[in-house]
Amino acid sequence: MKETESFKAVKVSEHVYWVGAIDWTGRDFHGYLTQRGTTYNAYLVMADKVTLIDTVKAPFAGEMLGRIASVVDPASVRYIISNHSELDHTGCLPQAMAALAPEKVFASPNGVRALNAHFDLPGQITPVKDGEAIELGNMQLTCLETKMLHWPDSMISYLAADELLFSQDGFGMHLATSERFADEVDESILEYEAGKYYANILLPLSGYVTKLLERVAKLNLPIKTIAPDHGPIWRRNLNWILDRYARYARQQPTNKAVVVYDTMWGSTDLMARAIAGGLAAGGTHVKLMKMRSDDRSSVVAELLDAGAVLVGSPTINNGMFPTMADLLCYLRGLKPMNKIGAAFGSFGWSGEAVGQVRAELEAAGVEMVGEQPGVRAKFVPDATALADCRELGRKISERLAGTQA
Numbered sequence: 001m002k003e004t005e006s007f008k009a010v011k012v013s014e015h016v017y018w019v020g021a022i023d024w025t026g027r028d029f030h031g032y033l034t035q036r037g038t039t040y041n042a043y044l045v046m047a048d049k050v051t052l053i054d055t056v057k058a059p060f061a062g063e064m065l066g067r068i069a070s071v072v073d074p075a076s077v078r079y080i081i082s083n084h085s086e087l088d089h090t091g092c093l094p095q096a097m098a099a100l101a102p103e104k105v106f107a108s109p110n111g112v113r114a115l116n117a118h119f120d121l122p123g124q125i126t127p128v129k130d131g132e133a134i135e136l137g138n139m140q141l142t143c144l145e146t147k148m149l150h151w152p153d154s155m156i157s158y159l160a161a162d163e164l165l166f167s168q169d170g171f172g173m174h175l176a177t178s179e180r181f182a183d184e185v186d187e188s189i190l191e192y193e194a195g196k197y198y199a200n201i202l203l204p205l206s207g208y209v210t211k212l213l214e215r216v217a218k219l220n221l222p223i224k225t226i227a228p229d230h231g232p233i234w235r236r237n238l239n240w241i242l243d244r245y246a247r248y249a250r251q252q253p254t255n256k257a258v259v260v261y262d263t264m265w266g267s268t269d270l271m272a273r274a275i276a277g278g279l280a281a282g283g284t285h286v287k288l289m290k291m292r293s294d295d296r297s298s299v300v301a302e303l304l305d306a307g308a309v310l311v312g313s314p315t316i317n318n319g320m321f322p323t324m325a326d327l328l329c330y331l332r333g334l335k336p337m338n339k340i341g342a343a344f345g346s347f348g349w350s351g352e353a354v355g356q357v358r359a360e361l362e363a364a365g366v367e368m369v370g371e372q373p374g375v376r377a378k379f380v381p382d383a384t385a386l387a388d389c390r391e392l393g394r395k396i397s398e399r400l401a402g403t404q405a
């Protein structure tokens, strides 16, 4: 038996099969900790002109081709639609083109440019305009550009015959499961992974998400199924994920604070715990995270609905601790909205870190609360410094009281 015979397609709707790949063991997606793995979803539309929607990451080409072969003679695939040129969806495109020999490969105009930059495919990709319908013989596939969701080339496509939206990165999550549909997966896992995905991939693009939701609502397309390119497919209660996207995009704060820090000899750790105590005493839900125990993408997942972020760093070599610089650089790029925060940390002699953390938080758009540059403690926080930390927690908690999703 060939290895590709291990892989079977899964029927999604009357004319559509899932033919993607499951990355059970991948734990890194360009710096995002995919602790539950991920999937690269590709779909086969069984129209007169059999059409493959997206492909998969390069090492998984055999898995995708095996699933295609489980439902159709691969030689009958006529079109490939590339909704997004990022390599998790196009890494095996040259291999797929060689194996399937499609008549045409379609992408948005920006997609054509990106694919030509990544692969040697001059003249082999056909541009498709925003709103253009591709004729598949007995049905049509309509392409809608979704620039910046998640790259300038991105588009989604709609199959009216099955009332199915291929939503590309949108409404996806990094989650490897043997189940293909969201209604088969534990809801608490969907809740965490959908939020984590949004927070790490789409957060800075929230304005575009809101506009896309408005545009799709205005088009009034009947949609029975949303088929994203990562994670499970939505076929029941679509409002579960649509409502969350509308809420994520608003970034409305809740009475929750994330205290995130690193420590050298335990002093900044003592300060973090005192701040957390002050926050909890004020009725705020607290998440305490240490950067050598947690990774940046998990911190950002917790920040999605938080109203406050308090960042602590000791001073090392006249600067902040490197793990905190990593987090703050990442956070600045994600441009979180509607958050208040503060900086804190211990030091031995020069003590620059707290001011640097404060400057980075301000650059990320966080409104700073409390004394300038933040609460600092020399060597080990004494009773006064710990009282200052608890007071900072209480002050933040007062500001958060009454905030809700």
Ligand code: FEO
Binding pocket: 084, 086, 088, 089, 150, 151, 169, 229, 230
């Ligand atoms: Fe799943 Fe933007 O790639």
